[in-house]
Amino acid sequence: MNYLAFSAPLSALVLAPFLQSVINRTKATLAGRQGQPLLQPYHDLWKLLRKGAVYSSVTTVIFRLGPTVSLATGIMALFLLPLGGFPAPLAFAGDFLLLAYLLGLGRFFTVLAALDTGSSFEGMGASREVLFSSLAEPALLLALATLCRLTDASSLSAMLAGVNQDLWLGTLPALLIVICTLGVVLLAENCRIPVDDPTTHLELTMIHEVMVLDHSGPDLAFNNYGATLKLWVFSAILAGLVMPLWQALGLPPWLAFGAGMLTVAIAIGVTESVMARLRMDRVPKLLLSASLLATLALFLQQR
Amino acid sequence: MLVIFLAGLACLLLAGMSALVIGKRLRLATWVAVVGVIAGSTLSLVAALQILLGQPAVSARFTWSMPLGNLVIGIDGLSAFFLLPISALSALGAIYGTGYFASHGTSKSSGLPWACYLGLVASMAVVVTAQNALLFILAWETMTLASFFLVIFEHRKTAVRQAGWIYLVATHCGTAFLLVMFLLLGKHAGSLDFDQLAAATPLTGQLAGLLFVFAVIGFGTKAGFIPLHVWLPEAHPVAPSHVSALMSGVMIKTGIYGLIRTLGFLGAPEAWWGILLLGIGLSSGILGVLFALAQHDLKRLLAYHSVENIGIITLGLGAGVLGVALDSAPLAVLGFAGCLWHVLNHALFKGLLFLAAGSVIHATGSAEIDRSGGLSKTMPWTATCFLVGALAISGLPPLNGFASEFLIYYSSLAADLRSTVLDNTLLVIIMGGLALIGGLAAACFTKAFGMVFLGLPRDRLPGVPHEAPFSMLAPMGVLAVSCLAVGLLAPLLLNVLALPVLVCVGGTIEMVSLTLGIVRQPLAAITVTSAVLLSLIGALLFWRQRMLARRVVNSAVTWDCGYDRPSARMQYSGSSFAAPLIKLFGFVLGSRTEYSPITGLFPAASHLATHTPDLYQERLYRPLFMSIARLLKQVRRLQHGKLQVYVLYIVISLLALLLWEMR
Numbered sequence: 015m016n017y018l019a020f021s022a023p024l025s026a027l028v029l030a031p032f033l034q035s036v037i038n039r040t041k042a043t044l045a046g047r048q049g050q051p052l053l054q055p056y057h058d059l060w061k062l063l064r065k066g067a068v069y070s071s072v073t074t075v076i077f078r079l080g081p082t083v084s085l086a087t088g089i090m091a092l093f094l095l096p097l098g099g100f101p102a103p104l105a106f107a108g109d110f111l112l113l114a115y116l117l118g119l120g121r122f123f124t125v126l127a128a129l130d131t132g133s134s135f136e137g138m139g140a141s142r143e144v145l146f147s148s149l150a151e152p153a154l155l156l157a158l159a160t161l162c163r164l165t166d167a168s169s170l171s172a173m174l175a176g177v178n179q180d181l182w183l184g185t186l187p188a189l190l191i192v193i194c195t196l197g198v199v200l201l202a203e204n205c206r207i208p209v210d211d212p213t214t215h216l217e218l219t220m221i222h223e224v225m226v227l228d229h230s231g232p233d234l235a236f237n238n239y240g241a242t243l244k245l246w247v248f249s250a251i252l253a254g255l256v257m258p259l260w261q262a263l264g265l266p267p268w269l270a271f272g273a274g275m276l277t278v279a280i281a282i283g284v285t286e287s288v289m290a291r292l293r294m295d296r297v298p299k300l301l302l303s304a305s306l307l308a309t310l311a312l313f314l315q316q317r
Numbered sequence: 318m319l320v321i322f323l324a325g326l327a328c329l330l331l332a333g334m335s336a337l338v339i340g341k342r343l344r345l346a347t348w349v350a351v352v353g354v355i356a357g358s359t360l361s362l363v364a365a366l367q368i369l370l371g372q373p374a375v376s377a378r379f380t381w382s383m384p385l386g387n388l389v390i391g392i393d394g395l396s397a398f399f400l401l402p403i404s405a406l407s408a409l410g411a412i413y414g415t416g417y418f419a420s421h422g423t424s425k426s427s428g429l430p431w432a433c434y435l436g437l438v439a440s441m442a443v444v445v446t447a448q449n450a451l452l453f454i455l456a457w458e459t460m461t462l463a464s465f466f467l468v469i470f471e472h473r474k475t476a477v478r479q480a481g482w483i484y485l486v487a488t489h490c491g492t493a494f495l496l497v498m499f500l501l502l503g504k505h506a507g508s509l510d511f512d513q514l515a516a517a518t519p520l521t522g523q524l525a526g527l528l529f530v531f532a533v534i535g536f537g538t539k540a541g542f543i544p545l546h547v548w549l550p551e552a553h554p555v556a557p558s559h560v561s562a563l564m565s566g567v568m569i570k571t572g573i574y575g576l577i578r579t580l581g582f583l584g585a586p587e588a589w590w591g592i593l594l595l596g597i598g599l600s601s602g603i604l605g606v607l608f609a610l611a612q613h614d615l616k617r618l619l620a621y622h623s624v625e626n627i628g629i630i631t632l633g634l635g636a637g638v639l640g641v642a643l644d645s646a647p648l649a650v651l652g653f654a655g656c657l658w659h660v661l662n663h664a665l666f667k668g669l670l671f672l673a674a675g676s677v678i679h680a681t682g683s684a685e686i687d688r689s690g691g692l693s694k695t696m697p698w699t700a701t702c703f704l705v706g707a708l709a710i711s712g713l714p715p716l717n718g719f720a721s722e723f724l725i726y727y728s729s730l731a732a733d734l735r736s737t738v739l740d741n742t743l744l745v746i747i748m749g750g751l752a753l754i755g756g757l758a759a760a761c762f763t764k765a766f767g768m769v770f771l772g773l774p775r776d777r778l779p780g781v782p783h784e785a786p787f788s789m790l791a792p793m794g795v796l797a798v799s800c801l802a803v804g805l806l807a808p809l810l811l812n813v814l815a816l817p818v819l820v821c822v823g824g825t826i827e828m829v830s831l832t833l834g835i836v837r838q839p840l841a842a843i844t845v846t847s848a849v850l851l852s853l854i855g856a857l858l859f860w861r862q863r864m865l866a867r868r869v870v871n872s873a874v875t876w877d878c879g880y881d882r883p884s885a886r887m888q889y890s891g892s893s894f895a896a897p898l899i900k901l902f903g904f905v906l907g908s909r910t911e912y913s914p915i916t917g918l919f920p921a922a923s924h925l926a927t928h929t930p931d932l933y934q935e936r937l938y939r940p941l942f943m944s945i946a947r948l949l950k951q952v953r954r955l956q957h958g959k960l961q962v963y964v965l966y967i968v969i970s971l972l973a974l975l976l977w978e979m980r
Contacts, residue, residue: 063864065868066865066868066869066870066871067868067870067871068870068871069870069871069872069873070872070873070875070876071872071873071875072691072772072874073875074693074694074771076704078861079858082854082857082861083854085857086850086853086854089853090846090849093846104845104846106839107727107730107835107836107838107839108723108726108836108839109839109842111726111727112714112719112723112843112846114752115712115713115714115719115755116714116846118711118713118755118756118759119708119713119714121759122708122711122713122759122762122763125767126766126767126771129767129768129771129894130771130772131772131875131876132690132691132771132772132773132885132888133875133876133883133888134888134889135876135878136889137889137893137894138889138893140889140894141889141893141894141895141897144756144759144760144763144894144898145897145898145901147756147759148757148759148760148898149753150756151752151755151756152748152749152752152756155748155749155751155752156749156752159729159730159744159748162730168730168731217878228876231865231868232861232864232865236861298901305749312744312745313738313741
C-alpha cells in the first residue's frame with residue numbers, strides 16, 4: 015500500500031476548516047468588513063471540544079449518535095477523494111456512488127437527530143433538508159456519470175486524473191455544464207446561499223443550522239467539523255476539475271490543486287455576497303434544472 | 318436433493334392438514350404449524366443451498382391425468398435462489414405469528430389461519446419449482462387463495478373485506494392474462510412442460526412481443542407494477558403483520574420470478590422489452606416512493622414501498638433484458654444480478670420492517686404515524702430493528718440495500734452499448750432514477766422512523782406502549798443481523814449469484830462468473846470502507862464518552878426559541894414533514910386537502926385533513942369497473958326468477974340449435 019496516498023485525507027482533515035475561513039474572508043472583504051481571523055474555525059472547534067454538554071430530556075441515543083455518524087461518514091468520504099494528482103487511498107470502480115451514499119448516511123442520522131428533539135423548528139429544518147437533498151442527489155450522480163463518460167474512467171481518482179487540458183479543449187461545453195451542476199449541488203448540500211443561509215439569525219428560515227440547534231459541546235464540534243469536511247469533499251471535486259486551468263499557467267499539480275481550492279472557495283464567497291437567498295419554493299426548481307443540465311451534458315459528451 | 322425438497326413440501330402440507338384438524342386446540346395447532354413450517358423451510362433451504370453451491374440442477378417427472386405434459390417439478394439455479402427468501406422469511410414469520418393468531422383471532426379456531434399460512438408457504442415453494450405450466454398455474458392460484466384468506470383474517474371489519482375483494486379481483490385479472498399466455502405458448506410448443514416450451518421453435522417477433530406484454534401484465538399485477546399495483550396498498554395493511562411481511566417480502570417476488578422464467582420461453586428478447594421494463598421500473602420506483610411519503614398509515618406506507626422496491630428490481634431486470642438484447646455481457650449479467658440480489662435484500666428488510674410495524678401496532682393499537690411518537694423509549698429493541706430496516710431500504714451502506722443498488726448502478730456504467738443515445742438514456746434512467754428514488758426513500762424513512770419512534774407521543778394512543786415479547790423480537794433480530802451480514806459479506810455472496818444469473822442470460826458459467834468478477838473488487842472495497850466506518854464510529858463514540866465523562870452534562874427542555882410552554886402537539890408531524898415534497902409532486906399525486914379556515918377575531922376550532930388516495934384506483938379502475946357494472950346491469954334483466962320465461966329460454970335455444978344443425 016502506498017503510504018503517500020494517506021497524505022490526501024490527512025491534509026484534508028487539517029486544512030478543511032481553513033476553507034471555511036477563506037469563504038468568510040471573501041465575504042467580509044466584499045462587504046467591506048475586516049472579517050474574523052483566518053484561524054477562527056479552529057479556535058471554535060477547540061473551544062467546543064473542551065465544553066460539557068446539555069441534552070434535551072426528550073432525546074434518546076439517536077440524538078447522541080447523529081453528530082458522530084455524520085463526522086465519521088465525512089472522514090470516510092475523504093478516503094475516497096483524490097487530491098491534486100494523488101489518487102485516493104481507496105479508489106475503485108464506482109467509488110463515487112459509495113461517496114454519495116456515505117454522505118447520505120450522515121445526513122440520515124443528522125435528520126433523525128433533529129427529529130429526536132421533538133422541536134418543531136428542527137422538524138421543519140429536517141423536512142427541508144430531505145426535500146433539497148433528495149433533489150440534489152440525481153444532479154450529483156448524473157454529473158459524475160457524465161464525468162465518467164468524458165474521461166472513460168469509473169473511479170473518482172481516475173476520473174479526476176483524466177481531466178486535463180486536452181479534455182478541457184475537446185469537451186468544453188459538457189465540462190462547463192458539469193462544473194455548473196456540481197457547483198449548484200455544492201451550494202445545496204452544504205447549505206450555502208442561495209439555498210440556505212448559514213449565518214441567518216432566525217430559526218424559521220434556516221435549514222441545516224436549525225437542525226443542530228440542540229447540540230452542544232463536543233457533539234456540536236463533531237457536527238460542525240463534519241459539515242466542514244463535507245464542504246471540503248465537494249470543493250475538492252470541483253477543484254480537481256478546474257485544476258488544468260492553473261496547470262496551464264505552469265503550476266505543479268499540488269499547487270494547481272491548492273489554487274483550484276482557493277478558486278472554489280472564493281467563488282462560493284462571491285456567490286454568497288452577490289446573491290440573495292432564493293424563496294424556499296424556488297429551490298426545487300434550481301435543483302431540478304441542475305439535474306436537467308447534467309442530462310444535457312451527458313448527451314453533449316459524444317466524442 | 319429433490320427428495321429433501323419434496324420432504325420439506327410434505328412437512329408443510331402435513332402440518333397444514335393437521336393444524337386444520339386439531340384447530341380447536343389452539344396451542345397444539347400452533348405448535349404443530351410452527352414446527353411444520355420450520356422443518357419444511359429448513360429442508361427446502363438445504364436443498365436450495367446445495368444447488369446454489371454447485372450441485373447440478375435436478376428435476377423429477379411424474380405422469381398425471383392432465384393433458385399436455387407431465388407433472389414436472391425441479392430446482393435449478395433460479396428456483397433455488399427464490400427458495401432462499403421464501404424459506405427463511407416463512408419460518409421467521411411463523412415464529413412471529415405464534416402470538417398473533419391466538420390473540421387477534423375472531424374465531425375460536427386457529428387451525429384455518431395456520432392451514433392457510435402453510436398452504437401459502439407450500440404453494441410459493443411449488444410456484445418457483447414447478448416446471449410445467451399447468452402445475453405452475455395451479456400453485457399460483459393456491460397461493461392467491463391462501464393469501465386471500467389470510468388477508469381477510471379480521472373479516473368482521475368492512476374495510477378488511479373490501480381490501481380482500483380488491484385483491485382477489487386484481488390478482489385474477491392478472492391470472493387471466495397468464496392463462497392466455499400459457500395456452501398460446503403451449504399451443505405453439507405442443508406441450509406445457511417448461512423444457513418443451515424453452516426448446517420449441519422461436520416464436521415470430523409479433524407473437525413473442527404480444528406474449529411478453531401479456532406476461533408483464535399478468536406477472537406485473539402480482540409484483541405490483543404501477544398502474545397494476547392497486548391491490549398492494551389495500552391488502553398489505555389489513556393483513557396480519559407477519560402475513561404482510563411474507564406477502565410483501567416474497568409473494569410479490571413470484572411475479573418477478575414468473576417474468577424471468579417466461580423470458581426464457583420467448584426466445585431472444587428485443588431491445589424494446591428492456592426499455593419497457595426500464596420505464597415500468599422507473600415509474601413504479603418514483604411513484605411508489607412518492608405515494609409512500611404521502612401516507613399516514615405505517616403499514617400502507619410500507620406497502621407503497623414495496624411498489625418502489627419492485628420498481629428498483631424491475632430497473633435491474635430491464636437493464637438485464639436490454640443487455641441480452643443488445644449483446645452486452647456486463648449490462649446483462651450485472652443487471653440481472655442486481656435484480657435478483659435486490660429480490661433477496663428486499664425480502665430481508667421489508668420483512669423486518671413489516672414485523673417491526675406489527676410490533677408497534679401490537680403495542681399501541683394504532684398504525685397512524687401522525688398520532689404516535691417517542692416509542693424508542695418504551696420499545697428500544699423494536700426501534701433498533703426498524704432503524705436497521707429503514708437504513709437498508711434507503712440503500713445506505715453498510716447494509717444490504719446498498720450492495721444490490723450498487724450492482725444496478727454499476728450495470729449502467731459498465732454497459733458497452735454501441736448506440737450512444739441508448740447508452741446515455743440508460744445512464745439517465747438508472748443514475749438519475751435510482752438517485753431520486755434513493756433520496757426520496759431516505760426522506761420517507763426518516764419520516765417513518767422519526768415520527769413513530771422519536772420525539773414525544775403526539776396523541777393518546779389506544780394501547781400502552783411496551784416492548785414486544787421475545788417470540789416477536791427474535792425473528793426481527795435475525796432479519797436485522799442478516800441485513801448487516803449480507804451488506805458486509807457482499808463480495809462472498811456474489812458467487813451464489815452466478816448460477817441464477819446463468820439461467821437468466823444463458824451462455825456459459827465461466828462467462829457469467831468472469832463478468833460478475835468485475836464488481837468483486839469494488840464490493841470488497843465497499844466492505845472494507847464499511848468496516849472501517851463502523852470502527853471509526855465506535856472510536857469517535859468512545860472518544861466523545863471519554864471527553865464528557867468528567868464534565869458537566871445537563872438535561873433541559875428542547876430549545877423552542879424561548880417559548881416556555883412547549884407541548885407534544887407542537888411537534889412537527891409526519892404530514893407536515895412530508896408536506897413540501899407532496900406539494901412539489903402534487904401534480905402526480907392528486908392529494909386532497911380539507912381545510913376549514915380560521916375566521917373572525919375569536920376563532921372557533923378549525924380542522925385540516927390531507928388525504929392521498931390512490932390516483933389509479935380513483936381515476937382508472939373505479940370508473941372502469943363502474944361502467945362494466947352498468948353494462949352488466951342490462952344483462953340482469955334476463956335473470957328475474959320467472960320459471961316459465963326460463964323454460965322459454967330453453968325452448969328458444971333448442972330451436973336455434975336445431976335450425977343451426979338443419980341449415
